[in-house]
Amino acid sequence: MKKKWWHNQVVYQIYPRSFMDSNGDGIGDIQGIIKKLPYLEELGIGVIWLSPVFDSPNDDNGYDISDYRAIMKEFGTMEDMEELLHRAKQRKISIVLDLVANHTSDEHQWFLEARKSKDNPYRDYYIWKDAVKGQEPNGLISAFGGSAWEYDERTNQYYLHLFSKKQPDLNWTNSKVRQEVYDLMNFWIEKGIAGFRMDVIELIGKIPEKEITSNGPKLHEYIQEMNQKTFGSKDMLTVGECWGADTNIAKLYSDPNRNELSMIFQFEHINLDQIPGKEKWDLAPLNFLALKQVMKKWQTAFKQDGWNSLFWNNHDLPRIVSRWGNDKKYWLESAKMLAILLHGMKGTPYIYQGEEIGMTNIRLKDIKDYPDIEAHGMYESRIKQGYTKEEIMDSIYIKGRDNARTPMQWSADKNAGFTTGIPWFGVNPNYKMIHADSQIKDKSSIFHTYKKLISLRKEYEVIVYGDFQLLFEEDEDIFAYTRTLEKNKTFEKLLVVCNFHDKERTVNMEELKQKKQLLISNYELVKEEHLLRPYEARMYLLA
DSSP: OOOOTTSSOOEEEEOGGGTOOSSSSSSOOHHHHHHTHHHHHHHTOOEEEEOOOEEOOOTTTTSSOSEEEEEOTTTOOHHHHHHHHHHHHHTTOEEEEEEOOSBOOTTSHHHHHHTTOTTOTTGGGBOEEOOBTTBOSSOOBOTTSSBSEEEETTTTEEEEOSSOTTSOBBOTTSHHHHHHHHHHHHHHHHHTOOEEEETTGGGTTOBGGGTBOSSOTTHHHHHHHHHHHTTTTTTOEEEEEOTTOOHHHHHHHHOGGGOSOSEEEOOTTGGGGBOTTSOTTSBOOOOHHHHHHHHHHHHHSOSSSOOOEEOSOOTTSOOHHHHTSOSSTTHHHHHHHHHHHHHTSSSEEEEETTGGGTOOOOOOSSGGGOOOHHHHHHHHHHHHHTOOHHHHHHHHHHHOGGGGOSOOOOOSSGGGGSOSSOOSSOOOGGGGTSOHHHHHHOTTSHHHHHHHHHHHHHHOHHHHHOEEEEEOTTOSSEEEEEEEEEETTEEEEEEEEEEOSSSOEEOOOGGGGSOEEEEEESSSSOOOTTEEOTTOEEEEEEO
16 A cells, blocks of 8 residues: 555544634634644644634534635634644644535525526526425435425525535536536645545535435546546545445545545444434444444455544544543543544544543533534424423433534633633533643643554554454453554564453453553553453553
8 A cells, every 4th residue: 555644644623613712702713723733733643624614604613604715704814724724834733624515505605696596607506496296396304304405485496405404505517516616625725735524525426306315426426526626636635524435435435546535434333322224313322242343344444445534523423432431430541442442443543622631521401502503403303203302402412513512621720721701602511620731731641642642653553554353353341453564574463452341351362461562551550461440441562
């Protein structure tokens, strides 16, 4: 496999609204990010994935863009953005932008023109259909609840929105639309960005009249065209958000010979704690054996024909230590275990802001306390279906997107040091116990575990390129694996062994009897090599 600069890097996702407020208005901003670059440099990350900072009415927290070439005023100015790019580069940190190319805001100039009349030059930038028997054109459903078709009285037609009605879908069959997207991508490439994270990219090949939304027949043709007309010759990091991808589809995106993307985000592991065939809100206990098999499948799927992404968290997901760890008695141990387990694997790891200090889910009293449009849509829909308020709120406490969007916890000061004003969204009350200041000073903290893991990835090539082998496949508590890399006719071998649960376990494995070097663990002392305490995790280099 041809080595790429991003193979041994770790990406840090910033959700700007909640990261750091520099001017006291309660909203995170670009100058706040600049202020915290030394923190990110100390952590050791090489890439920032920046959630959207473009001009937006904020119906879906910036994922509804009204101007791709302007910065949202709440976040700052284009000069601030250029300063961020420059200052990050000085610290050898690259910036990857969030590209939302499936839809725009309904306040984007293209859509304002498109809805004026059926013969407007921008009409075909979006997807319009006549009513069928006085009803919506078909049964497509919005991800936020209700029909994906919105009636527009001015022209007596429906337009498609797979998300909010304020997020009309672009018509990618129109070559002018595609060129507009490539032009705005090149605008940012010329500014000096290092790549793109592509929001719901699998939807751009949709055929709405056939109710095909993801993985449409022309999807990969469009991505290859995008590659050729924008980033293809630039050695950039590109990652596509693909909820409907399996390993075969992932290879289409990330096989270097196909000239598409660097990698994708797939969500097969993330969907394991919902009832099969139902929505994410329909909760099920995590099937641990299934988790191991899914991780094994994605670890072994790619040889020379693709690359993997590694993540537990992002802006759309609950906090992993609350979800699959133990955020009470074993908060410290389980947060570190989940980090060691993931960061020993093959692929590019992504850290979501606050993950590196073990930030947890939040519980607020009422739906009105939650700003997320998805939560409100689900709440209204499920109330109509007969669910109780308590059942719905329990789902939000566990799976709601706002769990990830509480302000970053920098210190024990007021508002966790995030703002001197009134924060746009409530700070988690546990900030006096969980915050970055104390963890930077404490060498045994979660922060220093992540810092060490990032350093190890840069030091040991076996972590980057080694082959994966799952051990103890049928064990209900132990997640263990090896990574093996042949170098100059010798083998470099890594062993990761984790107790995923809150009980002591004895393990008997030949690898523990070998001569070895302990690279990292989540307990200060290893008492007995064959005894794993609750959530204990270790990474060894085998001789």
